[in-house]
Structures are given as structure tokens and as C-alpha cells.
Amino acid sequence: MKSHHNHPYHLVDVSPWPFTGAIGAMTLTSGMIMWFHMNNMSLYFLGVTILLLTMIQWWRDVTREGTYQGKHTLKVTQGLKLGMILFIISEVFFFVSFFWSFFHSSLNPAIELGSTWPPKGILTFNPMHVPLLNTMVLLCSGMTVTWAHHSLMEKNFTQTKKALIMTIILGVYFTILQGYEYYEASFTISDSVFGSCFFMATGFHGIHVIIGTTFLMVCLMRHMLFHFSNKHHFGFEAAAWYWHFVDVVWLFLYISIYWWGS
Numbered sequence: 103m104k105s106h107h108n109h110p111y112h113l114v115d116v117s118p119w120p121f122t123g124a125i126g127a128m129t130l131t132s133g134m135i136m137w138f139h140m141n142n143m144s145l146y147f148l149g150v151t152i153l154l155l156t157m158i159q160w161w162r163d164v165t166r167e168g169t170y171q172g173k174h175t176l177k178v179t180q181g182l183k184l185g186m187i188l189f190i191i192s193e194v195f196f197f198v199s200f201f202w203s204f205f206h207s208s209l210n211p212a213i214e215l216g217s218t219w220p221p222k223g224i225l226t227f228n229p230m231h232v233p234l235l236n237t238m239v240l241l242c243s244g245m246t247v248t249w250a251h252h253s254l255m256e257k258n259f260t261q262t263k264k265a266l267i268m269t270i271i272l273g274v275y276f277t278i279l280q281g282y283e284y285y286e287a288s289f290t291i292s293d294s295v296f297g298s299c300f301f302m303a304t305g306f307h308g309i310h311v312i313i314g315t316t317f318l319m320v321c322l323m324r325h326m327l328f329h330f331s332n333k334h335h336f337g338f339e340a341a342a343w344y345w346h347f348v349d350v351v352w353l354f355l356y357i358s359i360y361w362w363g364s
Contacts, residue, residue, distance in 0.1 A: 126152030
């Protein structure tokens with residue numbers, strides 16, 4: 103029998119996914135240890151598979167609750183928005199640590215680095231080449247995701263679809279260019295503190311771009327299934343916020359590491 107309540111909050115049903123997610127995380131971590139020490143990736147792939155299946159089914163359930171069961175009331179949506187804002191703030195401080203390390207090392211370069219920045223022997227990227235192209239790609243993607251959001255609020259299904267597809271293409275293009283840049287790099291992550299800071303900061307940003315692109319792909323799929331309305335589309339709104347955050351982080355990376363740091 104269905105229970106009724108007189109409050110606007112969502113009391114989550116019993117779910118197996120937190121448990122399977124924990125099992126997947128433990129399997130993945132153990133698999134990475136086996137991979138590093140025994141060169142055996144079987145347990146690692148098992149962990150990845152468990153986590154992927156957990157994520158797909160958990161997010162499927164959340165989509166059902168918000169779209170078909172009406173459990174994402176205005177009060178619940180306010181909580182989801184606050185949660186997303188706090189998550190993005192935590193991500194900001196995650197990247198602050200990399201910028202802190204970069205500026206600490208560059209403003210007072212150690213004598214082991216030749217007391218110069220970039221360190222001796224490091225051939226940096228020309229900020230006017232691929233990095234500038236990547237900057238334009240991300241800025242354009244920020245425009246297209248905003249176009250998609252406004253089209254959605256104006257109930258323009260076709261324009262929202264077109265803008266989302268363009269944003270996803272630009273995100274994939276950025277990732278391809280980043281991979282090409284890594285392939286052409288004359289230094290590695292083990293080449294002094296410059297290499298460490300460069301690949302940690304740009305690498306984690308690249309992972310965030312891949313996550314954001316996946317986020318937008320899911321939104322496109324949900325949009326094609328008519329999950330979003332002009333008043334009920336927080337899933338897309340969260341993806342747009344995340345994408346704008348990725349854009350802003352890249353601007354700081356470009357200015358500080360590619361342009362000023364080189």
C-alpha cells in the first residue's frame with residue numbers, strides 16, 4: 103500500500119546502489135593495487151564495470167523519481183540546487199590547490215630549477231597555438247549551452263536539441279585537442295615541478311571536461327525522451343552550471359599556466 107505524507111520532502115526508498123557502489127569502489131582500488139604491483143588488470147576492470155552499472159541504475163532511479171513519480175518537489179529541488187552549488191565550491195577549492203602549488207613554485211623558483219621559471223630544459227607550449235584554440239572552443243561551448251538553456255525555457259524543443267548537440271561536439275573536440283597536445287609535449291609529469299603542476303592541473307581539468315560532456319549527453323538523451331519542461335529541468339541546469347565552472351577553470355589555467363607561466 104502506498105504511504106502518504108503531509109510534507110514536501112523526498113524520503114528516499116530502500117536502495118541497493120550505495121552498497122554496490124561501495125563494493126565497486128573497493129574492487130576498483132584493490133584492482134589498481136594489483137595493476138601497479140602485479141601488472142594484472144582483471145580486478146580493476148571488474149571494479150570499473152561494477153561502478154558503471156551502479157551509476158547507470160542509480161541515476162535511472164533518480165530520473166524516475168524526479169520525472170515520473172513527482173518526488174522532486176520545489177522544496178526538494180531547492181535542496182538539490184544547494185547541493186550542486188556546494189559541490190561546485192568544493193571543486194573550486196580542489197583546483198585552488200593546484201594553482202597554489204604552481205604559483206608557489208613559479209614566484210620563487212628553487213635553485214635546483216636554475217632559479218628560473220620555466221625551469222631549465224622545459225620547452226613550454228606556445229599559448230597562441232593549440233591552447234588558444236582550446237580556449238575559443240570552450241568559450242563557444244559556454245555560449246551554446248546557454249543557448250540550449252534559454253531555448254528550453256522558451257519551450258523550443260528543436261533549438262535546445264541543436265544547441266546541446268553543438269555543445270557536446272565542442273566538448274569532444276576539446277578533449278581530442280588536449281590529447282593531441284599531450285602527445286606532442288616535450289616534457290612529462292616527472293620533469294620537475296613544472297611538469298607535475300602542468301599535467302595535474304590540465305589533466306584533472308580534462309577529466310572534468312569528459313565528465314561534463316557525459317553529463318550533457320545524458321541531458322540530450324533525456325531531452326529527446328521529453329523529460330524536461332520549461333519549469334522542471336534541474337538535471338539540465340546542473341549540467342549547465344558544471345559546464346560553466348569547467349569553462350572558468352580553463353580560463354584561469356590558460357592565463358596562469360599557458361600564458362603567464364611560459
